Amino acid sequence: MDxxxxxARRVGLTPSALRFYDDCGVLRPAHVDPDSGYRYYSPEQERDAxxxxxxxxxxxPLADITTxxxxxPAQARTVLATHARRLRARADAAQAAVETALRLVSGRAHVDSTVGGAELASAIRQVTPAVADSEEFPQLRCVLLECSASDLRLVATDRYRLTVRELVPHAVCGAPARxxxxxxxxxxxxxxxxxxxAVRLIIEDTGAHLVAMDTASDEASDTVPLPTHDGDYPDYRALLDALEPFTCRVVTDRSALLEALTASRDPSYVPLHADGDTLHVGGVTVPxxxxRTARLAFDAAVLGPAVEAGVGPxxxxEITADDRPVVVRSADQGSFxxxxxxxxxx
Incomplete structure (x- = not known):
């Protein structure tokens, strides 16, 4: 034994750290000399250390490390997955604070983000079905455009569904803005x-507009002003961070699922039963x-547009429970x- x-040298820890972990009951030595009190560790403990x-x-946290x-292995995965979500939430909060500080330092909100014109048009097509129809909440009749150094996000929600589409800009100039x-x-x-x-999205304190770029001269060729709304928007990031790990994953043909939803006798209540290599949608069976097995139900008017807005066949x-949000993705487009x-x- 060592x-x-x-x-400590072998595992990359200090002797004082090993004493601390012993005192906390996290990593006990394999043997303690009863006379000298010296601690000894076996090679089998290298993995845990x-x-x-x-x-x-x-x-x-140490309590979670003990688990x-x-x-x-299942308990370990649960602990690590929970901690990963906690770290992401902390990082998002820190990023939001830094972005706010950048806006305060600059004195005014301004960002100039360049994306592909076809990509932007596709993203608009994908997110707008989730916009609310009701006049009760005017801000939910809007799409949130959120620009940062790493992406341009289009977000829409009607409180029953939430859609997020991320675009990777060709170029970004200015402080983050929305x-x-x-x-x-x-x-x-x-x-x-x-x-x-290529299209530039420019967001300023005075409003927003789109600018078309001439690829030959790299100069602006046309501009479209965008009206903006001053209301508060739901904290969609908090909702995404609060998602629990899914318990059932289903991959199926997009067109077949849409046809099954359309054929339902009661579109307001369409039961779904996932089982092995079949998905029962109302009275229709879809490969x-x-x-694993899962049972839940949807309003076809809510699920249908989310499926239709996807890309690919x-x-x-991703299902968590019959009373929790279900994540709907295109199987080959993780950014939507x-x-x-x-x-x-x-």
Whole structure:
């Protein structure tokens, strides 16, 4: 066996850290000399010590580390998945604070983000079905445009579903900014954007507008002003961070699922039963790949547009429970995500 100093060098920890972990009951030595009190460690403990060092680097609390080291693999995965969500939430909060500070330092909101015209038109087509129809909440009749150094996000929600589409800009200039733009204005601008290879989205304190770029001269060739709304928008990031790990994943043909939803006798309540290699949609059976069994139900008017807005032949459903949001994705486009609420089981 190794002395505490030799073992510390071997696993990348300090002797004082090993004493602390012993006192906390996280990593006991294999043997303690009854006369001298010297601690000794066996080679079999190297794995736990190395894992302990890695988990501390990931800022996992000691109580959770004990579960990872001594619990079952399933318990360890649950602890690590929960901690990963906690770290993402903390990082998002820090990023939001930095972006706010940047806006305050600059004195005014301004961002100039360049994306492909066809990509922007496609993103508008995908997110606008999730915009609310009701006049009760005017801000929900808008699409949130959120620009940062890494992406341009288009977000829409009617409180029953949430759609997020991420675009990777060709170029970004200025501090992060956001704007609420009425969905009708974006729908009108989509055909215009489709005719141009590159489009700049400019958001300022005074408003927002789209600028078409001439690829030959790299100069502005046309401009479309976008009306903006001043209302508050739901904190969609908090909702995404609060999502629990899915318990069932279903991959099925997008067109077949849409046809089954359309054929339902009661569109307001369409039961779905995932089982093995089939997905039962109302009275229709659709071929599918299901990771496990699940039962829930949807309003076809809510789920249908989310499925239809996808890209590619397949759709992916990530199910947590029959009363929790279901993630709807295109199987081959991870940058487009929709959350859809099931209806209450009958």
């Amino acid at each position: 002395t505490i100093s030799a073992f 190395t894992l302990l060092r890695t988990l501390r680097k990931a800022e996992l 990872v080291l001594t619990g079952t 704007a609420l733009v009425p969905a009708d204005a974006l729908v009108d601008a989509a055909p215009w954007a489709l005719r141009h290879d 599918a790949v299901c990771s 397949d759709v992916l459903l 995500t929709t959350l859809v609420m099931p209806v209450r089981p009958r």
